[in-house]
């Protein structure tokens with residue numbers, strides 16, 4: 651999966667730091683991110699030295715124009731916290747990072763997704779949600795603190811379940827309603843306040859396809875920064891009748907596929923892809 655980095659892990663412990671010329675800086679414009687994309691889809695991100703003279707107005711949204719994000723493979727990443735500008739020579743352009751094909755640049759892509767998650771969190775927490783006053787960054791940990799009421803705002807992650815629903819030698823695959831892509835996926839949904847992840851699995855299956863489940867078992871989790879999620883993967887077995895009652899607001903299809911007839915190829919990016927592949931291979935937890 652995407653976060654299974656070739657070199658180990660991403661060090662996301664917070665440090666108050668200022669960027670040096672060789673540090674990467676993430677510049678965001680609307681929903682797009684500044685990058686250079688080669689013809690083979692290899693991605694590269696700008697360094698502070700490359701962009702500091704033109705990357706944009708730092709308009710006092712934050713205390714500092716940049717915010718330390720994390721370190722990956724001994725490379726430090728910062729977020730540019732102002733209104734990002736245009737690259738004068740056009741080498742770097744703004745692109746919708748979520749629409750890219752990241753296979754050739756998995757590490758960079760994972761860094762971009764994680765930086766995006768952090769950036770959006772900082773961006774929406776410039777002011778206190780309790781009293782409306784300005785927030786400032788804590789000196790020791792990644793937390794915004796209200797200058798007036800002391801409200802502490804920690805990074806927010808939305809947990810969601812990905813569900814490998816099995817029925818003997820068959821797996822349920824679904825397609826979303828209202829999306830251009832007809833790519834197959836697994837049933838999925840956010841965990842609601844007050845329920846366990848396992849309860850969310852049973853509820854989502856009932857809501858989306860009207861089926862009961864049993865033998866819910868954990869598989870793996872995956873940070874999915876582009877949506878601010880932590881995806882938590884479970885397999886479970888059908889309990890009883892297998893007749894699908896589709897929630898047509900959520901899904902355009904949900905069907906049982908025999909193990910050797912699953913029309914899917916894992917791209918090595920998502921937890922969904924890995925769960926479908928290990929079912930194809932007969933290696934899912936029983």
Ligand SMILES: [Zn+2]
Pocket residue numbers: 778779780781782783796797798799800801
């Ligand atoms: Zn406050």
